[in-house]
Amino acid sequence: MVTRASAGGSCGGFVGQPGAAVLPGGPAAFQVLWEACQQRTGEHKTLLQLMxxxxxxxxxxxxxxxFQNISGQDIVDAINECYDGYFRELLVATVLCIRDKPAYFAYRLYSAIHDFGFHNKTVIRILIARSEIDLMTIRKRYKERYGKSLFHDIKNFASGHYEKALLAICAGDADDY
Incomplete structure (x- = not known):
């Protein structure tokens, strides 16, 4: 999993395009994963981790x-049913990052601001770490998903010099408020 976390990339724009990746084993590989997940023999954990x-x-x-075509179920929903604990959280985070990294970080920011009563370390870590990479895209995904801008939520949940510092990192415009 460390190897996967340090790699770059996302799903965006590859599947279904000419020359898109073909998974060795074809549909049988998806079927084996689905059946193992349903039987919960323990093999499903190894198979998904290997994939x-x-x-x-x-x-x-x-x-x-x-997997969704064969099972009729999203892989995240299947993970939530088949796994528990921190391993489930790890798998869901991995899948979400693979699908759309900025959307994942928007979700993490929203959770840190709303679910934990403003979890300072998470907000600071994400804003600083992503500020020179894709923070503008994260802000866009945040607004699309939650209806309010990241700037707006920071302004409502932080105050004083701390608020000003976060807003400076976020590079929020008055238009975003």
Missing amino acids: LCNKSYQQLCLVFQE
Whole structure:
């Protein structure tokens, strides 16, 4: 999983395009994963972990798509049913990052601001770490998903110099408020 976390990429724009990745094993691989998940023999944990660690982003996007076609269920929902604890959280975070990294960080920011009573460390860590990478895209996804801008939520939940520092990192415009 460490290897997957340090790699770059996402699903965006690859699946279904000419030359898109083809998963070795074809539909049988998806069927085996689905059946193992249903039987909960323990094999499903190993299979999913191997797929997440050894397949490219494009292949994983295809796995997620085919898994849904075969099972009628989103891979995240299946993970929530088949796994528990921190391993489930790890798998869900991995799948969400593979699908759309900025949307994942928007979700993490929203959770840190709303669910935990403003979890300072998480907000600071994400804003600082992503500020020179994709913070503008994260802000866009945040507004699309939650209806209010990240700037607005920071302004409502932080105050004083701390608020000003977060807003400066966020680079929020008055238009965003």
